[in-house]
Amino acid sequence: MFKKFTNGCVYVMNKYLPDAFIFAIVLTIITFIGGVTLTGQSPFQMILHWAGPKGFFGLLSFTMQMVLVLVLGSAMAQAKVFKNLLKKIAKAAKTPVRGIMITAFVSVVACWINWGFGLVIGALLAREIAKEVKGIDYRLLIATAYSGFVVWHGGISGSIPLQVANPGALEKVAPTIFDGTFTIATSNTIFSPMNLFISGIIIFGLPFVCKAMIPDKEHTVEVDPALLVEKEARSEDASKFSPADKMERSKILWIITLAFGFVYIVYNFTQVGLNLSLDFVNFIFLFVGVLLHGNLRNYIDAVNEAAASAAGIILQFPFYAGIMGMMVGANPETGISLAGVISNGFVSISNNVTFPLFSFLSAGIVNFFVPSGGGQWAVQAPIMMPAGHALGVDPAKTAMAIAWGDAWTNMVQPFWALPALSIAGLNAKDVMGYCVITLLFSGIIISAGFLIF
Template identity: 85%
Template sequence: MFKKFTNGCVYVMNRYLPDPFLFAIILTIITFLGGMVLTAQTPLQMLLNWAGAKGFWGLLAFSMQMVLVLVLGSAMAQAQVFKNLLSKIAKTAKTPARGIMITAFVAVIACWINWGFGLVIGALLAREIAKEVKGIDYRLLIASAYSGFVVWHGGISGSIPLKVANEGALSAVAPDIFDKTFTISTSQTIFSPMNLFISGIIIFGLPFVCKAMMPDKEHTVEVDPSKLIDEQAITEDVSKFTPADKLERSKIMWVITLVLGFAYIIYNFTKVGLNLSLDFVNFIFMFVGILLHGNLRRYIDAITEAASSSAGIILQFPFYAGIMGMMTGMNPETGISLAGVISTTFVNISTETTFPLFTFLSAGIVNFFVPSGGGQWAVQAPIMMPAGSLIGVDPAKTAMAISWGDAWTNMIQPFWALPALGIAGLSAKDIMGYCVITLLFTGVIITAGFLIF
């Protein structure tokens, strides 16, 4: 019965889920019309929200960060040393079932530690396992790698729990309720019994759920071998090198570059510990990649090859920025935004017991249109944090409800899957049927966590 349901989800997604770019266009149209109907804004106002300063080009910096996550992570993985390491891990997967479980477990652990790292490592490991294990469904393998991303906002790189641990973060969204010194410690959010319960069950349960989704031989889709072909190392004729060629391969230039990079990496670790920003993760990817490739020329070639897979991010992120602009754009007369309408609707039907659950569900809906942790906080915190306090809900629980809602529906929102899909050479519809099952499984666990605690 479970496999039939899974196969049904896979069939529906394969048949009806459009390309992620068209998905972004559909969301744009829905948001545009929803803003006019629910907030009484004019078409011109919605157009300006979409294309204005806080709209279409509002995610340029973040878009570049995501391009670098994909390109730098892929370039690092092209180094022979890294390939050998992933290959050794992949060789422990002797059967398709074990390959699926190892991929899911490594990905979910890595994403709990740091989402940027986990997003790339899971997909790279999946590729290596596909090379080693015959008869494994490549779509499920990549879906298992991406499914680990569902825990990111409950992990130690979660942007909202880290944000509320800083002075001024809460007073900025609810100055009438929180003073500038009020903070929420990570012991109350990331390391709270409720969050550890949710995270723990997902981390240890996800590999078994992914294994249970394995299709029979009739429905198994193995990888196209052409997707796994790596560039072969080219034997270089040193005698024909020009002075410029020699400079590009100079060990002195390579060492100087590495000294600068790793000096800062060591310094930053002493200052922030494991609180790794996305910029710092990319910094690590870059200099570890330079180290593993052995000289700057090989690294340049690896970056050039990896960059071709970033097209989806470059194309789609401006449209999501426009959607965010329309979601947060307010009617100048009433001060109402579309995101505010959604959040307030859930607040109005909540009690002290159900408020965290409804906050989680509303965050999951908003995440379709604002698929960014920082954007999610900016949209929902001014409504949910003061409302929760007035109802009598612990602010830490409200913050984590927003966090988990933001992470949860990423399973069926192609936005965050783009880096993994770029590495894998697949489209969103190939994996989203399996991700629906992950969504349902984790939804039950997260809901139980908020109701039990």
Template identity: 60%
Template sequence: MFKKFTNGCVRVVNRWLPDPFLFAIILTIVVFIGAMIGTQQTPMALVDAWGNDKGFWGLLSFSMQMALVLVLGSAMASAKVCKRVLGAIASLAKDKKSAILITTFVSTVCCWLNWGFGLIAGALLAKEIARRVRDVDYPLLIASAYSGFVIWHAGLSGSIPLQLSSTTEILGVAYQAPTTATILHPMNLIMCLVILVLMPFVNYAMHPDAAHTIVVDPALLVDEEEKSYVVDTPAAKIEHNKILWVITLVLGFAYIVYYFVNNGFNLGLNIVNMIFMFLGILLHGDLRKYVDAIGEAASGAAGILLQFPFYAGIMGLMVAANSDGVSLASIIANFFTNISNNVTFPMLTFLSAGIVNFFVPSGGGQWAVQAPIVMPAATEMGIDYGRAAMAIAWGDQWTNMIQPFWALPALGIAGLSARNVMGYLVIVLLFTGVVACLGFLGWAMFF
């Protein structure tokens, strides 16, 4: 019965889900119409909100960061040393079951520690495991690698709880909650642990039978022969100069150490990319080799560069407010807030955040949209700020499972399209949604 339902989801997604770029276009049209009806704004006002610097071009910095996550992570993984480490972990997978279990478990742990690292590490590990376990369903293996991303915002790099750990002003009111009330709260840890333990088995239960298994295309696993270099000109000698290599490494790692000394173990996206870059330079052992590795990895970033501006435009439409301060995002959030009480409030906030995240797939954007609604309501109902904020954070991460936006880096590494994996991720969405709903009800009743 379970596999029939899973196979049905896979068939529907394969048949109906368009390319992620076309998906972004369709979402744009839907949100445009919804905003026009819901907020009574003129079409030109919404066109402006979609196309201006805060809309279509509002994620330029973030787009570059995400492109670098993919490119720098892939380039680092192409170094011999990194391949050996990934190979050692992948060698633990002996059959289809262990392949899915190991990939899901490792990816989930890595994403909880840091989402940028986990997003890339999971995809790279899955690809390495596919080399060894050739009868595993490759789309399910990549979906398993991405599924770990479903707890990123409940982990150590969660942007909402980290922002709330210091005093944050919302509509002139100061809010603050320590990480012991958010990331490290017992209920948050229990919810993460349940997903960490059970999700690998949920993923394996979806594995199709031999007749419907899609094995990896061997072409995706072929490594190009290691390039040989002839150092016979002054230019070539400069490119392969070890002194320049050492100076570059000293400069980069000096700043990385300085950063952690001054900021503690606070892994932002920029410092993760810097670590990826200088570890890549170190592991390749040569500046010229690293330049070539970056060139080979860069083609995988095409989807990010094309699609992220359109998602930024969608966010612009979602938060575009009329003269009364009403936006489409606030209409959705207010609806769930108005029908809740102090027990159901976090759970319904979680569900509303999941809906909003589908159109505003950014933790920072999610907080900007919902915090002005949720946090004052939490004050009025006497609900802990940490619990209210984590409801937004869990909703933000939840619908990432069926939103191609965040899957693009992993899909670029895997050589797959969104429709190949989204059918399986629908099941992950349903499973984690049940865990979160029960978890927030338990948080209200027992803590």
């Protein structure tokens, strides 16, 4: 029964889900229509929100960060030492069941520790397992690698729980309620009993859910060997190197470069511990990649090869920034935005028991159109935090409801899947059917967590 339902989800997504870029265009049109009809703004006002300073080019910095996550992570993985490590893990799989479960566990744990690291490592491990294990469904394998991302906002790199732990963060969204000194410690968010309950069940349950989705031989789609073909290492004759060639392979320049990078990496770890920003994760990817490749020329070649896979991110992220601009763009007369309409709708039907659950569900809906943790907080916190306070709800629980809603519907939102799909050589429709199951499983666990605690 479960496999039939899974196969049905896969069939529907594969047949009706368009390319990720077309999905972004459809969301743009839906948001535009919703803004005009629900906020009383003119079509021209919505266009201005779409293309304005907080619109189309509002995610340029974040777009570059994500391009670097993909390119630097992939370049690092091309090093022989790193490939051999992934191969050793992959060889332990041996069977499709073990391959799926290992991928799920590694991915979900890595994403809980740091989402940028987990997003790339899960996809790279999945590719290696596809090479080693015969008879494994490649679509499910990549979907499994991506599914671990569902826990990121409840993990130690979650942007909302880390943000509210800083003085002044809550005052910005609700100045009439919180002063500049009020903070919410991570012991009440990330490491609270409720969050550990939700995270723990998903982390240990996801491998078994993914195992249950393994299709029978009739429905199994193995990897196209062409997707796993790797560029052969160039044979080089050192005797023919020009002075420029020798400089590119100079161990002295390589060591100096590494010294600059690793001095700062060690310093940063001593200052902030495991609280890794996305910029610092990219910094680590870069210098570990330089180290593993052995010289600067090899690393340059690896980056050149990896850069071609970033096309989807470069094309689509500006359109999602435009969608965010229309979601948060308010009517100048009433101050109403489309995101506000959605959030206020859920607030109006809530009480002190159901408010965290409805905050989570509303955040899940808004996340389709604002798939960014920081953007999600900026959109919903000014509405949800005061409403939760008025109902007597713990502000830590309200903040985590927004955080988990932001993470939850990423399972059926191609935005965050783009790096994994680029590494895998697949389209969104190939994996989203399986991710629907992860969405349902995690949705039940998260909802139960908010109602039980």
